[in-house]
Amino acid sequence: MTATNVHSTDVVIIGAGPVGLFAIFECGMLKLRTHVVDALDMVGGQCAALYPEKPIYDIPAHPAIDGADLVDRLAEQAAPFNPTYHLGQQVTTVEKTAGGWRVGTDKGTVIDARAVIIAAGVGAFGPNKPPLDGLETYEGTGVFYMVKRRQDFAGRRVVIAGGGDSAVDWANSLAEVAAHVMVVHRRPKFRAAPESVSRLDALVKQGRVEMVVPYQLSGLEGTEGRLTGVRVADLDNHEKVLDADVLLPFFGLAMNLGPIADWGLDMEKGHILVDQRTQATSAAGIFAIGDIAHYPGKLKLILCGFAEAAMAAHAIHPLVHPDQALHFEYSTSKGVPGA
Incomplete structure (x- = not known):
């Protein structure tokens, strides 16, 4: 393994679909550095791969927006926080370390992080x-x-x-x-x-x-x-x-959780159980958001995944910055880098 394949960051986000992209933004607003891994060779998940030109009608402030346009805008929103993308790679291992978690991919990439956010939709997918x-x-x-x-x-x-x-x-x-x-x-x-x-x-x-x-x-x-x-x-x-x-x-699609099913997380019917208040899984330091996460009353909507991304980022902040009190500020007063 070469040194260039080993990285260190605050948060590894598994999945670069809309919810994963928004998680970059939410982490960035709290000064959390992110690396993002996705099995597809492009960002956007199912929106980009399956229905880039199909309109989505339940995104706030957009009466209708095509899947590709939504992905482009989310990527643009995340860009000021300089995420590192590892695309065309599948996460195969997630191992506990003294400082958090070590994530490995099938391409030999290794990322050490304090926390992991699983935003993998319903896992890897392919057509029937x-x-x-x-x-x-x-x-x-x-x-x-x-x-x-x-x-x-x-x-x-x-x-x-x-x-x-x-x-x-x-x-x-x-x-x-x-x-x-x-x-x-x-x-x-x-x-x-x-x-x-x-x-x-x-x-x-x-x-x-x-x-x-x-x-x-x-x-x-x-x-x-x-x-x-x-x-x-x-x-x-x-x-x-x-x-x-x-x-x-x-x-239809053939859904496969792949290695996620073997990571020892509490699951129910192919979904990861989380604490609704924080999106924390049964493993300390691992969080799940979007369609793969489950809790009582869960709605599989992109807009719900956006809210879950914010909750996960806020729960992760004290893990990465234990000596810093988080004084929450609205984006209207805080702004974003370069704004």
């Missing part, structure tokens, strides 16, 4: 992939599990498979730019917001979206990694081919 022969041949060229930029699909023939919010929302959105949108689902009823389903029904009546129901995916066709068709089968196993350039299978 359809069991189709040769699927990997088309991944990244004709098969995609998320939409980062809808303009990437402009003028293309798109098959969307699934019956949940993601399938319906992207069918509605891509109908505005794609040459043709086809929705494959095993039944005519969708598990999506009623307003979104009504909009989809309207697009179908206008001929802008084609419903392929009741069908399921059965195979892919193409040459040299270029997708040309998607085979589907009905309930009697009768097949047909949909001419297509793109397949977007939206069958």
Whole structure:
């Protein structure tokens, strides 16, 4: 292990999603230095990876804001506090030390810190992939599990498979730019917001979206990694081919807590139990915020995660600065660096 791979800081934040990014700000306001680790190679978590162009409606002062814009603004808000990011790395070990905790990653990075904040959402996530022969041949060229930029699909023939919010929302959105949108689902009823389903029904009546129901995916066709068709089968196993350039299978995410499950923290149904007043876990010096944290009355909302980040930062301050009384000041009077 080289010396450049070993770091020292006040707080390690595991997870660079919206709540993790806001935790940088809250720690920074209390003069707590932070290092941030995330398995993705970019900040933003699910907002950036899964729905960067999908509007979010429950962020205070923003009647609507796209996931990517929210991430950009949170990163900008955190920037004055000079966080150190370790992206594309998964935390594999968290070990108690005399001065706090030592965090290690699968890339050999080691960070010593007084406290740890776990803001890892619901853990590592990946798409549930359809069991189709040769699927990997088309991944990244004709098969995609998320939409980062809808303009990437402009003028293309798109098959969307699934019956949940993601399938319906992207069918509605891509109908505005794609040459043709086809929705494959095993039944005519969708598990999506009623307003979104009504909009989809309207697009179908206008001929802008084609419903392929009741069908399921059965195979892919193409040459040299270029997708040309998607085979589907009905309930009697009768097949047909949909001419297509793109397949977007939206069958949900496979969630995996990974090494977090082995860190000896008190847990309940895959979530970390915390003290609601401080977000402290059962291990002194480790805190959990956001979707991965659980307490009575917990609401899985980004805005609740923001509040939890503030509570965790205030609980950590005396651990890092035991000889300094914390005189809380509002940001309106305290300001931020460079303001």
